[in-house]
Amino acid sequence: MVTPTSVRTVDLRSDTVTKPTESMRSAMAIAEVDDDVLGNDPTAMRLEKEMAEIAGKEAAMFVPSGTMANLISVLIHCDERGSEVILGDDSHIHIYENGGVSSLGGVHPRTVKNEEDGTMKIGSIEAAVRGPKGDLHHPVTKLICLENTQANRGGRCLPVEYIDKVGELAKKHGLKLHIDGARIFNASVALGVPVKRIVQAADSVSICLSKGIGAPVGSVIVGSKKFITKARWLRKTLGGGMRQIGVLCAAALVALNENVPKLGDDHKKAKILAEGLNRIERLRVNVAAVETNIIYVDIPEDPKFGAEDACKSLEDVGVLVLPQATFRIRIVLHHQISDVDVEYVLSCFEKMF
Amino acid sequence: MVTPTSVRTVDLRSDTVTKPTESMRSAMAIAEVDDDVLGSDPTAMRLEKEMAEIAGKEAAMFVPSGTMANLISVLIHCDERGSEVILGDDSHIHIYENGGVSSLGGVHPRTVKNEEDGTMEIGSIEAAVRGPKGDLHHPVTKLICLENTQANRGGRCLPVEYIDKVGELAKKHGLKLHIDGARIFNASVALGVPVKRIVQAADSVSICLSKGIGAPVGSVIVGSKKFITKARWMRKTLGGGMRQIGVLCAAALVALNENVPKLGDDHKKAKILAEGLNRIERLRVNVAAVESNIIYVDIPEDPKFGAEDACKSLKDVGVLVLPQATFRIRIVLHHQISDVDVEYVLSCFEKMF
Numbered sequence: 001m002v003t004p005t006s007v008r009t010v011d012l013r014s015d016t017v018t019k020p021t022e023s024m025r026s027a028m029a030i031a032e033v034d035d036d037v038l039g040n041d042p043t044a045m046r047l048e049k050e051m052a053e054i055a056g057k058e059a060a061m062f063v064p065s066g067t068m069a070n071l072i073s074v075l076i077h078c079d080e081r082g083s084e085v086i087l088g089d090d091s092h093i094h095i096y097e098n099g100g101v102s103s104l105g106g107v108h109p110r111t112v113k114n115e116e117d118g119t120m121k122i123g124s125i126e127a128a129v130r131g132p133k134g135d136l137h138h139p140v141t142k143l144i145c146l147e148n149t150q151a152n153r154g155g156r157c158l159p160v161e162y163i164d165k166v167g168e169l170a171k172k173h174g175l176k177l178h179i180d181g182a183r184i185f186n187a188s189v190a191l192g193v194p195v196k197r198i199v200q201a202a203d204s205v206s207i208c209l210s211k212g213i214g215a216p217v218g219s220v221i222v223g224s225k226k227f228i229t230k231a232r233w234l235r236k237t238l239g240g241g242m243r244q245i246g247v248l249c250a251a252a253l254v255a256l257n258e259n260v261p262k263l264g265d266d267h268k269k270a271k272i273l274a275e276g277l278n279r280i281e282r283l284r285v286n287v288a289a290v291e292t293n294i295i296y297v298d299i300p301e302d303p304k305f306g307a308e309d310a311c312k313s314l315e316d317v318g319v320l321v322l323p324q325a326t327f328r329i330r331i332v333l334h335h336q337i338s339d340v341d342v343e344y345v346l347s348c349f350e351k352m353f
Numbered sequence: 354m355v356t357p358t359s360v361r362t363v364d365l366r367s368d369t370v371t372k373p374t375e376s377m378r379s380a381m382a383i384a385e386v387d388d389d390v391l392g393s394d395p396t397a398m399r400l401e402k403e404m405a406e407i408a409g410k411e412a413a414m415f416v417p418s419g420t421m422a423n424l425i426s427v428l429i430h431c432d433e434r435g436s437e438v439i440l441g442d443d444s445h446i447h448i449y450e451n452g453g454v455s456s457l458g459g460v461h462p463r464t465v466k467n468e469e470d471g472t473m474e475i476g477s478i479e480a481a482v483r484g485p486k487g488d489l490h491h492p493v494t495k496l497i498c499l500e501n502t503q504a505n506r507g508g509r510c511l512p513v514e515y516i517d518k519v520g521e522l523a524k525k526h527g528l529k530l531h532i533d534g535a536r537i538f539n540a541s542v543a544l545g546v547p548v549k550r551i552v553q554a555a556d557s558v559s560i561c562l563s564k565g566i567g568a569p570v571g572s573v574i575v576g577s578k579k580f581i582t583k584a585r586w587m588r589k590t591l592g593g594g595m596r597q598i599g600v601l602c603a604a605a606l607v608a609l610n611e612n613v614p615k616l617g618d619d620h621k622k623a624k625i626l627a628e629g630l631n632r633i634e635r636l637r638v639n640v641a642a643v644e645s646n647i648i649y650v651d652i653p654e655d656p657k658f659g660a661e662d663a664c665k666s667l668k669d670v671g672v673l674v675l676p677q678a679t680f681r682i683r684i685v686l687h688h689q690i691s692d693v694d695v696e697y698v699l700s701c702f703e704k705m706f
Contacts, residue, residue, distance in 0.1 A: 068592020
């Protein structure tokens with residue numbers, strides 16, 4: 001990477017790149033801690049209590065990552081041998097979590113097509129439910145997973161009414177519903193609906209602390225007390241039982257307090273940047289589909305200069321983005337991106353295309 | 354729990370209860386961080402480099418816990434379906450890690466008796482190696498695991514010559530050798546041998562940061578570059594891929610610097626306390642077996658007052674210890690236990706027995 005010293009670095013690879021703020025660092029330095037395996041870390045307890053309240057569930061548990069949050073949730077809901085989970089064919093769990101539900105948990109995935117807006121057709125989900133019960137040919141469907149916001153649809157939001165409908169479907173067939181809510185706070189802000197209302201129909205939700213709200217590490221699983229008790233055992237089995245985690249939870253408490261209100265600004269910046277990029281003649285952005293903090297930019301289909309090449313060239317001028325597809329670039333806004341950064345990024349794209 | 358305010362609390366439940374020191378908290382507050390999944394966290398890299406050097410291996414990787422360190426190591430060495438691992442029948446992996454190598458990894462355990470000193474007889478290990486190759490009745494032995502210090506033998510140390518011998522046996526049969534070195538620093542100090550010499554024969558080692566050396570969270574796996582590359586993928590799959598872990602690694606770097614030299618004092622305190630307890634007529638301690646920081650105290654075999662009852666009564670006077678068996682109490686020393694604490698604990702036991 002050739003980055004002249006006068007060039008700023010604007011990191012738009014993901015909202016996971018957010019670094020702890022001064023107030024987080026102070027909170028981490030003075031955090032009250034204890035051994036969260038032998039007993040309970042007091043700061044972790046505070047975070048877990050607050051997250052449970054935010055999500056409207058009985059209990060919550062801190063985990064090292066969203067992957068572990070989803071893995072634990074799927075494995076607990078799918079606790080019998082021969083279980084099957086219904087989820088989107090382009091969902092994060094299915095595409096980016098290394099197939100862990102199968103390799104580690106023995107759970108069989110049954111995918112249903114994710115539509116452009118991130119939803120799966122209700123009829124298609126229902127058709128994927130196995131039956132009749134006890135049929136010798138079929139695994140046992142135990143769980144439906146939704147994702148809000150949908151990562152591989154550029155951060156689009158599932159509407160509350162849709163989630164409620166899927167919840168009814170799940171109940172009708174005796175299934176559980178898990179929501180991968182890695183970016184549920186973004187969904188909440190974009191939809192103007194409280195988190196607890198969005199996830200009302202869900203038995204469990206995974207929520208990231210280290211993405212847009214900017215904590216350094218971790219996610220939280222929310223669910224019933226019974227579910228979280230089982231989750232605690234599985235977390236330990238997976239190796240996620242950490243000791244004085246109050247250090248990390250203290251930063252997360254600051255994040256909840258200070259950065260959730262800022263998410264709307266990320267969405268505004270995303271819209272502004274999306275519109276600016278779409279005005280560049282050779283680029284195309286579906287601005288209407290930019291509902292939260294993620295932008296997909298389609299570049300000309302030149303085999304000599306695809307998305308990977310474009311990303312490398314952008315890196316040379318200090319703009320860090322990731323290729324989403326052969327001729328598609330992904331841009332993720334977060335609270336450590338300023339208005340000036342947005343202007344700079346726009347100017348770089350203007351020069352390049 | 355009835356604890357008068359004038360009573361001190363002396364937490365001897367484990368060396369995992371150690372809380373971050375002032376210097377750790379400062380280091381955590383100013384730690385240089387980055388996204389350790391998208392790229393590499395710089396402070397994590399510094400820690401991993403230092404741990405690799407300490408252990409004399411090519412590479413190292415930070416993980417949330419010792420359980421994950423062992424789980425990853427076993428699963429990578431036992432990467433083919435039908436693998437078997439030879440380990441002690443009283444080893445931490447077999448007893449306290451929830452059977453994860455089997456439930457998550459499909460690996461079959463073959464236990465060999467742990468002797469009083471923590472070793473397994475070489476002949477017994479060899480007899481447990483499956484053969485002949487390809488026999489239709491047998492799984493495939495891939496790995497031998499040792500543990501140093503041996504938790505369930507009260508922190509006893511495996512001698513270097515023994516480990517070398519097991520290493521030769523492993524090579525002879527084409528097996529890998531993994532050492533659960535959760536307390537390898539204690540072993541190193543007690544044996545007067547550098548860590549890298551102790552683990553020379555091992556293909557991989559797991560080393561805890563959150564035990565005696567006092568970091569708030571984490572362990573490290575060390576091994577070859579190839580091994581660690583696979584470990585990184587496995588860590589992500591298990592959900593241990595965390596983002597700005599420099600916060601935690603900064604504390605660990607302080608721990609390595611400041612607290613490894615203090616382990617010898619923990620061992621001295623353990624000896625003093627062990628001798629004092631053994632002088633109490635109704636108690637029995639095998640003082641010679643107290644090689645590092647763990648003491649087993651055998652109490653009178655009174656069915657009306659077993660180890661659990663004793664631990665509860667000790668808690669009432671502020672002394673936190675754990676029952677190891679029906680009439681055996683476990684005491685673990687660490688650097689946040691003072692000489693005065695030791696005297697207090699002794700006086701509590703004297704009053705009680």
